[in-house]
Amino acid sequence: MIRTWHISTAPDAARARVDTARLAAAHGVSGMERARLTAALGAELRQCLTRGGTWRLDLRAATDPPEDGLLRAVVTSCDDTDDEGRPPWHMTVACGEGVPAADAEPVADDQETLADALLGADEDTALVLERLGEQEDLVTFHREELEQTNQGVLALHAELDAAGQAQLDLLAAERKARGEAEAARRRLTFLADASAVLTASLNHDEVVRRLESLLVPEYAGSVDVWLFDADDEDRVNAPRPAAAVVAARTGRPQYAADHPGDLPGVDDHPSAAPLPAAPLLCIPLGTRRTPQGVLILTPPAARWDADDVVMLIELTRRAGVAIDNARRFEHNRDIAETLQRALLTDLPTTPGLHLAARYLPATHGLNIGGDWYDAFRQPDGSLITVIGDVTGHGLHAAVMMSQLRTALRAYAVDGGTPGQLLTKLHIFLHHLQPELYATAVIARFHPDDPTLTWAAAGHPPPVLRTPDGQVHTLDAKPGAMLGIPLQQVIQDHTVTLTPGSTLALYTDGLVERRAQGIDPGIERLAAALGTFRSADLDADLDASADSLLHPLLADSERDDDVCLLLCHLHSRAAELAKTPTRLAF
Known part of the structure; x- marks a missing residue:
């Protein structure tokens, strides 16, 4: 089927547009495609009328493969006025499956019938607009659902991020706890081993030497043991740091440095007193009776840890007891040997x-x-x-x-x-x-x-x-x-x-x-x-x-x-x- 229209005026264009819409409907073209076809055809015919001359619209329904089921519209110039070398305008839409080809009645020439036909042709536009409204509502609905889904996803991501951060915090806390437990185990092991080493000797000079070898270099840079009643007069009369003198007088550990130590169980030496060149930790060597000396330490490569200081104070207490026991033994041994020789x-x-x-x-x-x-x-x-x-x-x-x-x-x-x-x-x-x-x-x-x-x-x-x-x-x-x-x-x-x-x-x-x-x-x-x-x-x-x-x-x-x-x-x-x-x- 081929229909042809010659168009030179606006009514010609209107009739051609209305006839095309009716023929498309007769061939089962969907409303969306009809609206697309008529809108594009109307725009093209307006441009043709603007350029002037007579234009021909051919509408052909193909019945042979491979274009079977297609409706094709072609606009060409009858006066060869299109000197711009533009190709003919054409557009193809699909016909409905199983719809027999029918012919539509032409539109009458009177104005009232044409206007009514034009109004009828806008039904496709109304249908398209209605479908567009439905699609807009559907898009709005899906947008709201998407927003809700996004909010849920964001909330889920936030929860996952929070859970992940909590897991990281727990791992960090566990790693820290393990490190602290390992450090505590290491200190307790060292304290037990050092105590065994100190108490293994009954010679107080040997106990002092062992104490120095145990602490350097892990827990002290240097060690000086000040015994009040030592046999070596040079060591007894040697000048001592002010913090050591305070520790000997008060019986409390002293820390002397240009900054507060904030160490547990240790007094910060007054800053007004003469400060040593390096930080000093002075711990009294206490016994059951009276203090017998002071342990003077300089820090190792790093500053003393608070737990290390607690361990050092306990080790010093045990060292004091070991030195006191060794001195008691030496005193009793001297008495016993004198008695033995006398007998x-x-x-x-x-x-x-x-x-x-x-x-x-x-x-x-x-x-x-x-x-x-x-x-x-x-x-x-x-x-x-x-x-x-x-x-x-x-x-x-x-x-x-x-x-x-x-x-x-x-x-x-x-x-x-x-x-x-x-x-x-x-x-x-x-x-x-x-x-x-x-x-x-x-x-x-x-x-x-x-x-x-x-x-x-x-x-x-x-x-x-x-x-x-x-x-x-x-x-x-x-x-x-x-x-x-x-x-x-x-x-x-x-x-x-x-x-x-x-x-x-x-x-x-x-x-x-x-x-x-x-x-x-x-x-x-x-x-x-x-x-x-x-x-x-x-x-x-x-x-x-x-x-x-x-x-x-x-x-x-x-x-x-x-x-x-x-x-x-x-x-x-x-x-x-x-x-x-x-x-x-």
Whole structure:
């Protein structure tokens, strides 16, 4: 179908526009497309009328592929007045599917019919405007929904941001808490380890040296320990910082610097006082009684942390206690050693019979114990030698040892054999100290009889070296320990002495080792004694005693006191005596 209109006037254009709208409706073109077609056609026809001349509008409905279902409008010039070389105007719209092609009636020529037709043609425009209104309402609705959705999304993002920030804050707080916990654990570990190091020594100078090595460089740049009663006069009289003097006078830690320290438990030194070149932390070394010094610290590479200062104050308190304990121990040790030396007997000098004694305190603990030795004469001229050991250590054991020594000398005035003397000591100790025990060996040398008489009570057996180098352990049945709740009579034992013989009396500290027991130690002692020559023993018994101790004590530290008494009958004892048939003591 092809329809053609020739247009030279405005009514021609109006009729053509109305006819086009009707034909498009007849071909099932939608209202939106009809309005678009008629509006574009009207605009083009207005331009054509403006340029003048006659114009032709062709409207063609294609029925053959590939343009089947399309309605095409083409405007061309009939007078060839379009000299601008513009191509013909055209526009194509889609027809409705399944709508049979129909022909529309032409518009009448009268004005009233044309106006009515024009009004009818505006129905498509009204429909478009109505659809546009609906679309606008729909757009407004969707815009409101979008705004609400955006607000929700923004709120959700805000909540997510807040949750994320809260999570970051929690992670930061957790990381900080872990760091603080690790730092606290490190400080507590250091405090425990440092306390163990400080209390491991009983020498106060060593405690001071260890304190300096512990703090530098992690907790202090330098360390100065000011002890009020130090032995070094130069250190005592050396000038001290004003903050240290204030700490010593008040007993409170002081911080001296050009800025406040704000440290817990520490007073800021007055700024009016002379300030040191570097910040100082002065902590009193307190004890249970009175302050004994001040610990003066300069800061490490970084400033002191508040928790570090709390730890330093506690460590200083423990160091003060360790120094005080070490000084107490040193004082008691000096007293004990003085008492021990006072209680040990000067051995009598006897022609023909040489004596040598050695006493070595334990290497651990207070250097005093219950070991003792003694040698004295009885009224009949016999020489009594004794070695014993009171259970325990310390001043109490030393006092009991002194009482036993005095009691033995008192009993020996009335005479008596070694067994009788030990029996009396057993009764004496049982009544004097029921919970204290002792062991002892007594050996008697008589000038008129070359016979050795001895008795033992719970003590390691004597060892006898004969002139031929043979060594015998005098292990005849001994009595029980002195002081145990048991009635006993301790028996005497005898052995013949020949010139050149040596008797070794000793305490268990010389031969007993925890991992081996006592028997291997006695065997080592006997073997060592057998290596000596009679000539060496005759010449210098003291040197022989030292040579005997060295290999026996070089293997380990001593947990017990060591006491050794060597009794050597000179090889020429008869020659040394005034009477050839009588041994002179």
